[in-house]
Amino acid sequence: MDSATLLARITDYASRPNPYPLYAELREAGPVVQQADGSYLIGTYHEIAALLHDPRMSADPRTRGEVAHKPPFLRLDDPEHHRLRTLAMRPFGPPHSPRRVDSMRGEIDRITRELLQSFEAGRQIDIVDDFAYPLPVTVICRLLGVPREDEPLFRAWSDALVAAADVRPEDDSAEEDKAGDQARMEMGGYLVNLAEQRRGDPGDDMLSAFVNEPDPALRLTQEELAETAVLLLIAGHETTVNLITNGSLTLLRHPEQLDRLRREPELLPRAVEELLRYEPPVHMRGRVPHADIDVAGTEIPQHASVILALASGNRDPMRFDEPDRFDPARPDNQHLGFGSGIHLCYGGPLARIEAQAALGALLPHLGGASLVEDPPPYRQNAMLRGPRHLPIQL
Ligand code: HEM
Numbered sequence: 001m002d003s004a005t006l007l008a009r010i011t012d013y014a015s016r017p018n019p020y021p022l023y024a025e026l027r028e029a030g031p032v033v034q035q036a037d038g039s040y041l042i043g044t045y046h047e048i049a050a051l052l053h054d055p056r057m058s059a060d061p062r063t064r065g066e067v068a069h070k071p072p073f074l075r076l077d078d079p080e081h082h083r084l085r086t087l088a089m090r091p092f093g094p095p096h097s098p099r100r101v102d103s104m105r106g107e108i109d110r111i112t113r114e115l116l117q118s119f120e121a122g123r124q125i126d127i128v129d130d131f132a133y134p135l136p137v138t139v140i141c142r143l144l145g146v147p148r149e150d151e152p153l154f155r156a157w158s159d160a161l162v163a164a165a166d167v168r169p170e171d172d173s174a175e176e177d178k179a180g181d182q183a184r185m186e187m188g189g190y191l192v193n194l195a196e197q198r199r200g201d202p203g204d205d206m207l208s209a210f211v212n213e214p215d216p217a218l219r220l221t222q223e224e225l226a227e228t229a230v231l232l233l234i235a236g237h238e239t240t241v242n243l244i245t246n247g248s249l250t251l252l253r254h255p256e257q258l259d260r261l262r263r264e265p266e267l268l269p270r271a272v273e274e275l276l277r278y279e280p281p282v283h284m285r286g287r288v289p290h291a292d293i294d295v296a297g298t299e300i301p302q303h304a305s306v307i308l309a310l311a312s313g314n315r316d317p318m319r320f321d322e323p324d325r326f327d328p329a330r331p332d333n334q335h336l337g338f339g340s341g342i343h344l345c346y347g348g349p350l351a352r353i354e355a356q357a358a359l360g361a362l363l364p365h366l367g368g369a370s371l372v373e374d375p376p377p378y379r380q381n382a383m384l385r386g387p388r389h390l391p392i393q394l
Contacts, residue, residue, distance in 0.1 A: 004033070006035065040306045090209070127387075140236030154190070166381050239351065247355060252366060273333045281337070286305060289306065
């Protein structure tokens with residue numbers, strides 16, 4: 001088939017259960033494959049990694065005039081990006097000081113145990129709604145200082161924002177963009193309002209820390225506070241849910257590996273890394289070159305849209321032996337699941353704690369369980385890919 005239609009075929013909902021053959025086709029046609037809409041799709045590990053580290057690549061949608069407002073730091077370039085990232089990652093590091101996220105381990109175990117109480121033999125449960133979604137939501141609410149009861153409210157905003165941020169062939173997104181803008185404003189207003197309630201009366205949460213910062217040099221503007229809080233709330237749960245769900249699905253599809261993990265639970269941290277490679281929650285990220293650049297012999301013009309298929313890089317046989325094999329003990333596993341370069345996910349340590357706790361606690365239940373549907377129904381999103389439901393019979 002025509003390699004210029006690969007992006008359209010990958011993002012087509014029909015490909016959601018298994019986009020990996022299309023990624024193989026992309027790498028065969030690559031490393032750089034121009035698409036019918038003018039964008040450049042890249043699916044090979046070394047090219048993706050190099051571009052994620054290339055200062056000529058912009059993450060900022062204003063580079064192409066796509067939006068007028070200042071985006072969250074996920075989509076800013078240095079030096080603006082660096083300042084906000086540093087301010088917003090204090091609870092996550094530095095590693096030599098006691099990290100707030102490490103102190104949440106006990107709490108994460110407790111939430112996990114509570115959720116598993118309803119898992120009785122003979123019952124059918126939905127891994128997404130009953131387990132993989134409530135866990136990270138509860139954790140990020142606690143960390144940010146957002147009332148857990150408000151979940152139905154921010155879930156609707158989050159759905160709209162995630163839909164607007166999805167990767168799709170160009171000129172196909174006006175409606176989602178409008179709904180996304182509306183949701184971004186409402187969600188930002190809601191979070192700024194919560195933060196304002198803590199001014200002068202701080203709790204041990206991030207919103208409190210943001211509004212009560214004594215050093216003027218470290219203070220966020222109201223717009224920055226809104227964008228940053230929205231980013232953290234969404235990034236904190238929309239991805240981790242997929243890691244836990246994809247992980248459960250993968251283990252149920254590989255009963256011999258599931259048994260092995262039950263016998264050797266010390267393999268769990270490496271199994272989680274392998275899941276981030278084999279079934280990553282984030283499949284693609286977009287970038288825009290500030291200048292004309294040459295990638296493996298192809299000239300990509302300034303301001304073109306470049307889509308890096310991280311999930312394809314994770315299956316590149318030039319980088320990983322037998323990339324289509326799920327191997328929980330895989331050595332040298334530098335996957336692209338958390339990205340790389342200046343935007344490398346700093347929620348990684350928290351996501352790892354959550355996924356290890358969740359899958360570790362789930363292992364005994366998965367032993368006798370079976371999938372009700374395989375493949376399960378998937379979420380619409382191609383960039384943040386994962387099942388919408390994962391019904392299993394215990
Ligand atoms: C399994 C779970 C997660 C996955 C797979 C994931 C994946 C990613 C990826 C691929 C990026 C890089 C995006 C790019 O380069 O364009 C990223 C950035 C980011 N992630 Fe995560 N993430 C996860 C969990 C979290 C959590 C729990 C948090 C926060 C509580 C978080 C916060 C962030 C932030 C703030 C950024 C932007 C960093 C920057 O621009 O400097 N993530 N994440």
